[in-house]
Structures are given as structure tokens and as C-alpha cells.
Amino acid sequence: MTQEKKITVKKQAYLVNDEIADKIRRLMKEKNKLFFNIMGSIGAGKTLLLERITEKLSAHYKIFVINGDVATTIDADRIAAQGATTVQINTGGGCHLNANLIQKELDKINIDDYDIFFAENVGNLICPSAWDVGAQMNIVVVSITEGEYVIKKHPIIFKGAEIAVINKCDLDGLGFDSDILVEDASKIKSDMEVICTSAKTSLGLEALIEALGIQLP
Amino acid sequence: MHEYSLASAIVEQVRKIAQEHNASKVKTIIVSADPYEMVIPDLLKEAYGIITDEHELFKDSKLELIILPAEIICIDCDHKGEPSMEGDEEFAYNFRCAKCGSRDTHLNIRHLTIETVDLEIPE
Ligand SMILES: Nc1nc2c(ncn2[C@@H]2O[C@H](COP(=O)(O)OP(=O)(O)O)[C@@H](O)[C@H]2O)c(=O)[nH]1
Ligand SMILES: [Mg+2]
Ligand SMILES: [Zn+2]
Numbered sequence: 001m002t003q004e005k006k007i008t009v010k011k012q013a014y015l016v017n018d019e020i021a022d023k024i025r026r027l028m029k030e031k032n033k034l035f036f037n038i039m040g041s042i043g044a045g046k047t048l049l050l051e052r053i054t055e056k057l058s059a060h061y062k063i064f065v066i067n068g069d070v071a072t073t074i075d076a077d078r079i080a081a082q083g084a085t086t087v088q089i090n091t092g093g094g095c096h097l098n099a100n101l102i103q104k105e106l107d108k109i110n111i112d113d114y115d116i117f118f119a120e121n122v123g124n125l126i127c128p129s130a131w132d133v134g135a136q137m138n139i140v141v142v143s144i145t146e147g148e149y150v151i152k153k154h155p156i157i158f159k160g161a162e163i164a165v166i167n168k169c170d171l172d173g174l175g176f177d178s179d180i181l182v183e184d185a186s187k188i189k190s191d192m193e194v195i196c197t198s199a200k201t202s203l204g205l206e207a208l209i210e211a212l213g214i215q216l217p
Numbered sequence: 218m219h220e221y222s223l224a225s226a227i228v229e230q231v232r233k234i235a236q237e238h239n240a241s242k243v244k245t246i247i248v249s250a251d252p253y254e255m256v257i258p259d260l261l262k263e264a265y266g267i268i269t270d271e272h273e274l275f276k277d278s279k280l281e282l283i284i285l286p287a288e289i290i291c292i293d294c295d296h297k298g299e300p301s302m303e304g305d306e307e308f309a310y311n312f313r314c315a316k317c318g319s320r321d322t323h324l325n326i327r328h329l330t331i332e333t334v335d336l337e338i339p340e
Contacts (some may be wrong), residue, residue: 013226127219
């Protein structure tokens with residue numbers, strides 16, 4: 001004999017993820033570390049920006065970068081060449097990083113060996129927004145070559161971000177227009193920090209580093 | 218495409234709940250989410266089917282998704298509730314305040330939540 005029973009659960013599917021994310025955030029804060037989650041579309045320039053940032057900071061800070069990608073270690077190798085310690089997480093088709101994946105990588109290192117942590121999330125403007133990785137700040141990178149509708153089509157990920165980076169601004173006026181994207185990103189919320197950059201020419205790099213709250217001596 | 222991760226998270230939690238209640242079968246799981254969660258219902262069900270396939274505990278079980286209305290909290294006028302009925306002619310998702318028209322709103326996202334689970338429990 002069996003009986004049927006309805007159980008009221010009322011629990012978020014993200015429960016386990018969010019607990020780990022909060023733990024990471026608390027630990028980083030306690031240890032006075034900075035941890036940034038870099039999200040954005042495929043090819044927006046997340047890796048090249050991280051290369052430029054690392055190049056600029058590595059003389060002063062120890063940097064650890066966790067690269068999320070569906071496959072390959074290309075991005076991690078590129079950033080490592082600029083003086084950071086990097087690790088590649090291959091999500092094997094998974095479209096976003098999560099707190100558990102980050103925690104596993106942090107378990108393998110001594111956090112005290114580093115000052116600043118970055119996660120380069122999987123290229124995607126939908127899925128990463130719901131999965132907290134435990135960062136103190138979320139940054140979304142889009143580029144002006146993605147067309148003028150890229151923010152209009154994907155506003156939700158920007159709502160959860162503190163900084164919107166509009167990249168590839170070296171191509172501004174060459175058939176691409178940064179104005180529309182800057183305007184759209186600003187419309188999403190009034191306290192959004194919108195920064196135009198070029199990871200190619202380093203335009204806007206200092207403004208971005210400042211917005212991250214990183215001091216350069 | 219995060220439906221697969223979500224379905225995994227649901228199955229993981231429901232399995233624990235079933236264990237706690239010494240259940241022999243999971244019959245129906247009801248979950249809810251709002252449009253800002255960007256979950257595609259068919260993909261979620263498909264992922265759930267793939268994950269639970271060949272699991273005796275989940276055999277013939279059903280996953281139902283309730284889509285809740287979107288909700289915003291306006292930073293300009295404090296209005297809390299559904300966004301503007303007229304929608305937003307510019308953005309693909311509507312987060313405009315219904316009272317003052319501001320887009321400076323906080324999304325009160327109702328993330329994917331397991332509401333209820335129907336279990337079969339041996340007596
Ligand atoms: N012109 C220009 N090209 C860029 C810029 N940033 C990245 N790229 C190029 O865009 C391509 C994708 O960059 P990548 O950093 O791999 O993008 P990710 O997928 O976001 O990590 C590469 O060929 C880069 O050289 C930029 O600011 N300006
Ligand atoms: Mg990359
Ligand atoms: Zn309002």
C-alpha cells in the first residue's frame with residue numbers, strides 16, 4: 001500500500017548555488033580580495049580586455065583568472081602570457097559558470113597568494129545572469145560590432161550588472177556606432193557605470209580599472 | 218540554454234526531499250518562475266526528461282512550470298507591481314514602471330522555485 005502526499009517546498013532551484021556564492025563573497029571580503037565576474041557575448045573582447053588589464057596590473061598585483069569556456073584553453077593561455085595565473089574551466093557545453101565550479105578552483109590554490117580575481121564567464125548574454133558566482137561586482141561586455149540591438153535584446157543581464165563595457169570603440173565611426181549602445185546601457189538603470197573601451201588600443205582602460213575600484217600606484 | 222542546469226538543480230533537490238519522506242515515487246513537481254528568468258518551458262521539460270530517464274524514483278513523473286507575472290520595484294516612485302501594460306517599444310523585456318514610466322526599476326525576479334512535490338509513500 002502507498003499513500004500520496006503533497007509536500008510544499010517553496011525553495012529556489014538556485015539554493016545550493018547561492019549558498020556557495022555567498023560563502024565565496026564573504027571569504028573574499030574577509031581576506032580583502034577583489035573578485036570580478038566578466039560576462040558578455042562571444043567575441044565581445046572579454047579575453048582581450050583581461051589581457052590588457054593584466055598587462056597593466058601585474059607589476060603591482062597578483063592576479064588569478066578563471067576562464068570559463070565550453071572547450072579549449074586558448075583564453076587562459078592568452079591571459080597567462082600577460083602575467084596572471086590562469087585556470088581554464090571547460091564547462092563541456094554548459095553555457096555559464098556557477099559558484100560550485102569557482103569554489104572547486106579556489107580549493108586548489110592558496111587564496112592568500114593573490115590580490116585580484118577575475119572570472120571570464122562563458123560567452124552568453126542570457127544564462128550567466130541568474131547564476132551567482134560569488135563576485136563582488138558583475139561586468140557585462142558587449143562590442144559595437146554586435147550591432148545596435150544587442151542591449152535592447154538582452155537587457156536583463158545588464159540589470160544585474162554594475163558596469164557595462166562597450167568595447168571595440170576603436171571602430172567607432174567606421175561603420176559602427178557606440179552612441180546607441182551607451183544610451184541603451186544608461187537607460188537600463190541610472191546608476192549603471194557605462195565605459196567605452198578598446199581592448200585593441202587600450203582606450204578607456206584606465207576608466208575601467210578605476211570603476212573596478214583598483215588603485216594604480 | 219540554462220534549462221539543463223536548472224532541471225539538474227530541481228532533480229537534485231527533489232531527490233533529497235523524496236529521501237527525507239521515504240518516498241518510493243515522485244509523481245508531480247510544480248515549479249514557478251517569472252519572465253525575467255528567461256526559462257523556455259519546453260526546454261526545461263525536455264532537460265528534466267533526459268535527466269530523470271531511467272531513474273526509478275522519477276519514472277512517469279511530471280514537471281509543471283507556472284509562469285508568474287513580472288514584477289518591478291520603481292526606484293523613482295516606489296511603485297511595486299507588474300510593469301507597464303503598454304510594454305516597452307524599445308527593449309525585448311518590459312521593465313518600465315506602470316505608474317511613472319521610468320525604466321529605472323529594480324527587477325523583483327521570482328527565480329525558478331520548487332513549489333510543491335507530490336510523492337508516493339509506502340505505508
Ligand atoms: N578592433 C577590436 N577588436 C577587438 C577588440 N577587443 C577584442 N577584439 C577582437 O575580437 C575578437 C574576439 O576577442 P576575444 O577577446 O577573444 O573575445 P571574447 O570571446 O569575449 O573573449 C578577437 O579577434 C580580438 O582580437 C577591440 O577593442 N577592438
Ligand atoms: Mg574569451
Ligand atoms: Zn515609477
